[in-house]
């Protein structure tokens with residue numbers, strides 16, 4: 001039997017003012033025990049509001065939020081301090097006058113006063129949490145004596161020390177430079193796995209969401225566009241918005257023809273698409289370029305990204321396409337090329353002018 005979700009949101013809605021659209025609009029989702037869920041979306045889509053609703057810092061205007069089987073947000077209300085939820089804020093929110101040890105112990109002491117935690121194991125739990133994040137040698141330092149990455153780990157240890165049912169992370173790596181961000185996100189994932197913590201984290205970085213999460217919830221204008229595994233969200237985006245935001249793919253206007261879907265750069269086969277026109281989604285990494293003096297596409301720019309080149313290409317109509325190719329051979333800027341795409345990698349979406357953003361079809365190999 002599947003264990004019940006540790007968190008469930010049922011049509012949760014939050015509206016900050018009657019004049020503006022809801023910041024969170026009828027969102028339903030659940031979080032399994034030990035699962036890591038990433039809330040992904042552009043600035044202003046409602047990610048932080050949703051996290052704050054889960055934490056209990058905001059009250060929903062509609063819907064119900066359950067922790068386990070207990071309704072806590074809705075008609076029945078449980079305040080944040082009684083929700084058994086640990087939070088790591090974007091700026092870490094460490095107490096500057098407390099040492100690492102005192103910061104981590106803080107959450108446990110607060111529980112002591114409520115009689116929910118025996119004093120005897122306070123020191124042990126603090127030490128365990130500090131060891132978990134590898135800061136044993138820095139316990140007597142103050143936050144200003146730590147790097148950004150170390151401060152992040154203290155905040156994580158403080159949130160984990162009371163062993164809450166759920167950990168919430170608000171843009172956990174956004175204040176760190178790229179190197180630290182990359183290794184710390186792997187480390188955080190390992191730590192969460194090690195303790196079996198269930199976690200919801202917020203990010204606007206698609207790569208971070210795909211790398212860290214077991215499932216990704218993509219939000220757009222307060223609504224949930226898709227929730228699924230990283231592989232499915234990337235491979236089968238449920239809407240044009242998800243495709244654009246998550247994969248940063250190119251979109252080529254296309255019309256049906258007896259040979260397939262005709263675009264200004266070639267003809268491609270896509271099954272079952274019954275519409276007058278659509279946009280073909282072509283991921284940057286799926287484009288292959290063949291140098292051809294008679295080709296319709298011109299290489300406008302080439303960037304060296306370390307492991308690959310990123311090309312900016314211009315079609316006859318002036319549309320810019322982006323391609324990422326291994327650095328086996330560099331194609332000169334100004335060259336003319338033909339582009340090739342494996343048909344099975346294509347997806348067709350309704351043209352934006354149609355107002356519909358759902359995929360029209362799965363691709364068919366030709």
Ligand SMILES: Nc1ncnc2c1ncn2[C@@H]1O[C@H](COP(=O)(O)OP(=O)(O)OP(=O)(O)O)[C@@H](O)[C@H]1O
Pocket residue numbers: 016017023041042043044045046047048049050204
């Ligand atoms: N306290 C508030 N009062 C009024 N409106 C708010 C408040 N907090 C957020 N909003 C609005 O609600 C919407 C969602 O904001 P929210 O901060 O949840 O988005 P976000 O996806 O987390 O954005 P970001 O990535 O920029 O933090 C935005 O339009 C924002 O302006």
